[in-house]
Amino acid sequence: MSTHAAEWYQVQTVFDGDTIVLENGLTIRYLGINAPEIRHKKNKEEPFGNEARKENQNLVLHKKVRLEFDQEHQDQYGRTLAYVFLEDGRFVNRLMVEKGYAWVLYHKPNIMHADDLLKTQKAAIDQNKGIWPIWKKSEGLFFGNAQSMRFHDVKCKFSKNIRGKNKVIFHSMIDAFKNGYSPCKHCVNRYRDQ
Known part of the structure; x- marks a missing residue:
């Protein structure tokens, strides 16, 4: 995959609120955010885990997305780390934070959109969206x-x-x-x- 050309990929599966699988089999972990976990193997579901997955499905499932990369391209589990954009230009990582279904997760050196995501998170907190009433x-x-x-x-x-x-x-x-x-x-x- 090129980091410069606008290549589009169809989303085949939405695993949870911050992880998708493309039609080519590549697993993408959204950079800069973390969503509540769903029930998986030994892990219990966190509050709003299923809601986060459903929101992510509504945003990207069977749609074309463009990937943008930061300094690191893979995590310790072999997933591709990326910022994800829809064809209409909307930034999926930001949308998940904006709706209160994910929080900012700094992972240096991958901080290209950190300021934007944090500003979005503060607004979601102030508006009591999604997970924020629980954490408050x-x-x-x-x-x-x-x-x-x-x-x-x-x-x-x-x-x-x-x-x-x-x-x-x-x-x-x-x-x-x-x-x-x-x-x-x-x-x-x-x-x-x-």
């Missing part, structure tokens, strides 16, 4: 890691590993999200059932 209930002390851009609640075992110069203190999950931090998987799982 989560008050307390949270530690962010300025290097990884992940945050942890104080009970999370990984919060103890944050070095002083990288530790950022938040008094709610929403504060962390509005500053571009994403929850660690362990913390998401703990808050999933609240």
Whole structure:
């Protein structure tokens, strides 16, 4: 695949809110965002996991999309990392955040659209879209890691590993999200059932 030419690919399958499979068999993981997980193998469904998948299906299933790449082209699972655009020019990654079905996930060095996605996320939070009313209930002390851009609640075992110069203190999950931090998987799982 070229990173410069406008090549179009038909979406064959929508796996979840941030992963699709193209007709050529290529699995695409949306860059810059993370959607709630669906029930899969041993993983429990996170709140709004199925809704995120349905929204993604409405946006892209059986439609043609264009891919835009950042610095890294593959993740640790062999999925292609991309920003996804519809034929009408709409930016799918942003739409998922705008509708409240995904949150910003910084993954350096892939930050081409980070500012735009964070601005969109702040608006979705303020408008209580999708997942945000659930996360707004989560008050307390949270530690962010300025290097990884992940945050942890104080009970999370990984919060103890944050070095002083990288530790950022938040008094709610929403504060962390509005500053571009994403929850660690362990913390998401703990808050999933609240």
